[in-house]
Amino acid sequence: MPLTLRADAADTPIEPGALVTVPGRTLSCYVHVPFCATRCGYCDFNTYTPSQLTGMTTRDYVQAAHREIERARHELDDGRPLATVFFGGGTPTMAADDELAGLLDHLRQAFGLAPGAEITTEANPETLDEQRLDRLLDAGFNRLSLGMQSGDEQVLATLERHHTPGRAVQVARWAHRAGFDNVSLDLIYGAPGETMDQWRVSLETALEADPEHVSAYSLIVEDGTAMARHIAHGRLPEPDEDLEADKYLLAEERLGAAGLANYEISNWSRPGREAAHNMAYWRSDDWWGIGPGAYSHVGAARWWNVRHPRRYAAMLAAGTGPRAGHEILDEATSHEEVVMLGLRLRDGVRMTELTRAERSALPGLAGRGLVEVREGAVRLTLAGRLLGDAVTLEILG
Template identity: 50%
Template sequence: MTVGIAAQDEPALAMTRGGTFGLYIHVPFCATRCGYCDFNTYTPGELGGANPEGWLAAVRQELALAAARLPDPRVDTVFVGGGTPSLLGASGLAAVLDAVRTEFELAPDAEVTTESNPESTSPEFFAAIRAAGYTRVSLGMQSAAAHVLRLLDRTHSPGRAVAAAGEAQAAGFEHVNLDLIYGTPGESDDDLRRSVDAVLDAGVDHLSAYALVVEDGTALARRVRRGEMPAVDDDVVASRYELLDGLVRDAGFEWYEVSNWSRPGGECRHNLGYWGGGQWWGAGPGAHGYVGATRWWNVKHPNAYAEQLAQGRLPITGFETLDTGDRHVETVLLGIRLRVGLPVDELTPDEQARAEGVIAEGLLVRVGERLVLTDRGRLLADGVVRSLLE
């Protein structure tokens, strides 16, 4: 069955230079499915056995087609995400980066990141991917509390993520991120304190922390619906965010995006590209891309994805062209989340007038010619955007 769009209907990609250009490569494989996850991922049982070799061959084809369609195939950042990229092993991740280098010119100071699950890494793994050219590792830690990991269906032990971070640093990685999830029912303040202490003790230079969101269609949502566990409490989530923020800032981290903190120089440049209006090509099943004023998304299922590429066609299943209004909304929506804030002159006169009201509420502050969220404003960032844009 043909799933993608016809070749003659491919979007015209009017690439512009001036900001960053990144590659996102989606690895759709996971050993097991976590109860909270709604990402485009597949276990071996769901695919009739994982096929990393077929996936890599298809990604190579997509990268070749992408480079042929871009007037300047030069890349500032690469991010291999998933799924569980570390299931490819060091040789598989090295092959991914070789495929990128074959079709694209990597900037001399390119940031090259891979996500990894702690349980599928080792000292040898980190040494090999560092030698292959990766410069940054992001590890899914979630929590240092065993009961929280069990509720989230995570399979690693509480201490494995910290140990993996140490192994990555010993292999020469200067930039290591740990991911936390907070607000899980049953998590206590002390649980979160222990998790943050573990991150700080690991000596990493970056922390991402996200409130648990119960997504429709997930195992976690079904448990909440059946009454097996309570729903996430928004007040508790806000309190935990404030607790986490205070702990890491006291330790020398600073927020640079609502859900991300780093030591100086540890910011994730690839993600800053997303938030700052940069462009990127998303390769892999279900990946999204954005070039010029066009956003598109790939066929989700790995088999359908490979089928499209075997026919010499981009695996795009839909796209949209953003008009001036759409791009303005995205500029406000994303820019307001950054610590550097949003330039006042990005707002229309009406929006600037509404901003004065948000400032009076204590949710924004003017810093020079930019608008920056206050600590309280970070808790209500989406509401601030709605207030500005109405």
């Protein structure tokens, strides 16, 4: 049946017609856990330390999240089970194991899980030990995404991370021993002062853990972060943008040689271990976001929750939804997003999804070695990946 979202305290109703989903779209759920022990210097995510949430516990947040799940259960009633669930943050493992298990169990009862559903939790290495990994696996989590970020102690200090390179490798090995057969490591390259040799060490250290998946992201220094202030005051050097392409190419070389194939610009995996949850985003499937600041997308509608955990919890306790705003995507915007997201993927974009004007840009791009057209789809080449945003803009005109 069509989904109808009633008015929330901070937002107007979403028109029911905008919420009719496209046949064949899967449904996923993202659960945002907005807690971190400390804030990393580069981070501008919607996350909070204990000193910023005095008097509010993870249990308070979890109680509010249960209320939102129940609200979602009543409002999203189209019978689709969840294809993927992703607990992100923040640091989800700042919450107790029984709290995470309770939320996952509630989602299972409310929506059901599709056969083979991918159930991921993010974690920082210092928050896990062998016993916790056993409990998370028993709760139903089957994929672990570890925030390793670097294999070099100096770079970890620059990023204001609080674990050693060896800890991330050890936790990944514990996870495999516990029974996780899908472990992902997140890496960041381009930290202020990072050399090519340090990045090479990060890649080699990550591969020691024999991960099924690696994400490698170029650092973006966001305004308002501690890192941006350190750079502005000369306490840290500017990141060396001239090395970014070389570092990306090194990642492609080393990860590829280890059997991890690039399937999205910033992601490499072993066969069959692509991140199904992120693929749902890149393929414009439907998802419901639980938690403060979480985004949702169903049909042509996209909405987002209030950002602060206190307000989020208060609105749900008062019996209203936590939605802060929404937008209805028109056909032109939806099309642009399909092209932009699809071009990030190894599979590319089907030629039938491009307009005549967009197809006319392809011969020139192919002649410059930036795209290839085969099997009815346009894909970025390795050179095209390095210039992905510019190539996409040229296609979209």
